[in-house]
Amino acid sequence: MKGHPIPPGDYTHILDRASVAKVYVDGLGVQLYRWGNGPALFVLLHGGYGSWAHWIKVIPQLEHHATVIAPDMPGFGLSDSPAEPHTAEAVAMPLASALSELIGQQKMILAGFSFGGAIAGHVASIMADQIGHLVLLGPGGTGAPRGEMPDLIRRTKEMSREEIRDAHRRNLEILMVKDASCIDDLALYIQETNTSMHRLKSRPISATDTLAQILVGVGYPVSALFGEFDASVGQYRLEREEILRQAVPHVEIEVVPKVGHWLMWESHKLVVDRLLTLLRK
Numbered sequence: 001m002k003g004h005p006i007p008p009g010d011y012t013h014i015l016d017r018a019s020v021a022k023v024y025v026d027g028l029g030v031q032l033y034r035w036g037n038g039p040a041l042f043v044l045l046h047g048g049y050g051s052w053a054h055w056i057k058v059i060p061q062l063e064h065h066a067t068v069i070a071p072d073m074p075g076f077g078l079s080d081s082p083a084e085p086h087t088a089e090a091v092a093m094p095l096a097s098a099l100s101e102l103i104g105q106q107k108m109i110l111a112g113f114s115f116g117g118a119i120a121g122h123v124a125s126i127m128a129d130q131i132g133h134l135v136l137l138g139p140g141g142t143g144a145p146r147g148e149m150p151d152l153i154r155r156t157k158e159m160s161r162e163e164i165r166d167a168h169r170r171n172l173e174i175l176m177v178k179d180a181s182c183i184d185d186l187a188l189y190i191q192e193t194n195t196s197m198h199r200l201k202s203r204p205i206s207a208t209d210t211l212a213q214i215l216v217g218v219g220y221p222v223s224a225l226f227g228e229f230d231a232s233v234g235q236y237r238l239e240r241e242e243i244l245r246q247a248v249p250h251v252e253i254e255v256v257p258k259v260g261h262w263l264m265w266e267s268h269k270l271v272v273d274r275l276l277t278l279l280r281k
Contacts, residue, residue: 033052109275113138137263177265
């Protein structure tokens with residue numbers, strides 16, 4: 001594919017403020033980004049084909065209230081890839097070990113988006129004594145059917161730079177957001193760089209019920225947020241809600257109106273409000 005995207009200034013400004021650590025777990029490097037230095041702790045897990053930057057609109061609003069850690073999960077971004085077969089456990093175990101090395105026994109509010117929701121469930125099961133609250137945003141791993149949507153556009157090396165941007169824009173419209181007007185240069189840069197760097201196929205894992213199974217019997221608080229127009233959920237949101245309630249009877253579920261799958265982008269102020277409300281509790 002022709003050319004490389006140039007990072008927008010707001011991307012580099014946030015990244016430059018981060019303290020970056022690469023923690024090695026049995027030879028596998030996990031890259032973790034850290035902002036803020038408050039006594040409370042948020043850990044934010046990105047979605048499939050993603051990186052820490054899925055949370056780029058949320059991080060600056062949280063770092064003034066708490067320490068924020070947003071990793072590149074194994075198989076994504078600048079972290080190394082786990083050995084095959086790729087499973088939720090193969091991602092979560094080194095990630096949990098890396099987090100433990102970085103934060104010790106500190107309590108956290110752990111949030112996971114999409115595929116990262118499934119992984120967050122597994123990380124929480126490993127670090128259960130440190131989970132103050134588990135927040136799932138449009139999580140995969142429930143076992144419910146995937147929403148019906150148009151096929152995403154594949155990029156090829158013959159495409160021009162403008163054709164590549166148009167393909168990423170259309171894919172964001174199909175899968176990630178409800179309001180296409182929110183797709184700006186930063187969203188396009190994040191989408192292109194994220195998809196170019198992933199090495200782990202997340203969709204087969206998200207299609208299983210791995211999250212629903214790992215949540216059974218948990219005692220820590222669990223919340224779930226779904227975008228009203230989440231394309232990955234489609235007409236199967238009620239099925240997802242019922243599956244989560246069967247696994248975790250005390251789960252609190254909220255449907256966010258007028259937005260799609262990428263809640264932390266399209267409705268970042270609401271997500272920040274919900275996370276800070278948990279912090280105040």
